[in-house]
Amino acid sequence: MKTSDFNFHLPEHLLAEHPSEHRDEAKLMVLNRKDQTIEHKLFKDVVDYFDEHDLFIFNNTKVFPARLYGNKEKTGAKIEVFLLRELDKETRVWDVLVDPARKIRIGNKLFFTEDESLVAEVIDNTTSRGRTLRFLYDGSYEEFRAKLKELGETPLPKYIKREVEPEDAERYQTIYAKIEGAVAAPTAGLHFSKHLMKRLEIKGIDFAEITLHVGLGTFNPIEVEDLSKHKMESEEAIIDQKNADIINKAVEEQRRVCAVGTTTMRALETSVSSNKKIGPYHGWTNKFIFPPHDFGVANAMITNFHTPKSTLLMMIAAFAGKDFVMHAYEEAIKNEYKFYSYGDAMLIL
Template structure:
């Protein structure tokens, strides 16, 4: 049982955490892991066309990142506040993270920009969390688009010049606090080439929460409290996935978010079915991942839930060896980094 968090540690030089995206999305490097042979290949992301074949399903998460970071002030004192939207409760009530949280009490009114967006704190929660109710004229997402910034992960310290580079080219369903970053490598042309070659593109939605960046703070990973995220898989997508399974087509998941959605549904029903809800699934060895045959993912941080997930698919020892090689070969890590293709 590999439940000791230290068994997922490795030495990652800070300079390998990519701070900015490449100009050309598909020009990233790609490490290919063939788990059956324990073989590693070094390629470029556009070479993915050589590994995905007609009849396979690529499963993509079409969530769209909200410009969820707002800078404003308290109306009564003028004190500055930073607000990060986590998820919508109902109507204009949102759960948010607040800095400095201690200064914002129930009833505090906040103003953003030129006052076109205001919020009143309706409930204080733990760990800097608050419920706030927004008021505004017009359409909330349009107001947010004008005033908000992209909520880049804490490991990225440089400003993002083009906010679209933190969105996939197929992003559609607004609601994420972070991007499903494995999908950032795809261009519209590359997706079209894959589809033209007979590959099925299947879309689902999982709204990524900031819990995806939360470090594991317990020694025994079984004691880690996994964050919950909202997902949706529609009937057409489920039928296409089941058909692929029946006809021996492979299911290649794009990203850990797609994987968590597929595995949640597959474990619950024994097949793919239209479904939606909240998942707090935590995948780590020695669990088996039975819903997919391959995974495109980025290089993750030490001791993270994400490196545990890929270890459940490819094996911990093989993954750690691949990561050692990635460090030696100076692959770029994390959200704006290079890609890994894992094939069972």
């Protein structure tokens, strides 16, 4: 498989700038792999495709307000700082991206408040835009994290050109988000409302949760034509024994097991053993899933519509079949489905 095999023309107006008015009323395209059929529904209809004791597996990661704006010492130039990951809790050292990067060198200081209560010093270069910062703040760790949240902005994807709006803080977060650590939302989960979750529960559908802290690397463009040479950035994944047991029971009973999102699927495929069992897992994964791939746990999945030549599209093609998925994307464009983070959804059975 080559990167160019996953190219298609995506009209710019189909990139969703806003979420649907109600979470569970986005469009839903249903792909049946066995029958090779496509149906057009609303997301709230997803409940009709599952029975008692079928299982939904959710990614409970929580997005933190990772985008900060500071000013460079002396010049006062405005610098965007995108928090990627905390490297050392004690010394408050973080990996970040900075923009514009050409102005930021080792030794520079950035000021985030007028009273200079929060300052960061650049201590290393990691990539062309990547830097390592040590934050200087006279307060406890809890107060420091509270200050980051106060100053931070919801990290909407760069393709969204509008200003961040107050409701984005709530809508760019799943309703079941619990464990903070993501810099991008697990977007398939954004379509679940409290009402829909209650309907699933009443029908007797089971739930399990895993954690995969979504990083920006998921969205990095592939720079090589040979997919086997692409390297994914690592993301932290956590599966505890309780949820592993729930997942294994559903697999053993041959229930429908639905991975909600590509991030959930990546965590499952990282931790599954050769005998199709999930074990407890806490580590980092850079697993890149592309055709052909033998999936070990989920036999259904929910996902959004992805951009051309993206690693996310390649995972979907591995699960549903490349030709079927590319045909479905043609149908999605023809029927004006919205793409990407705030876009519409696909259920693959």
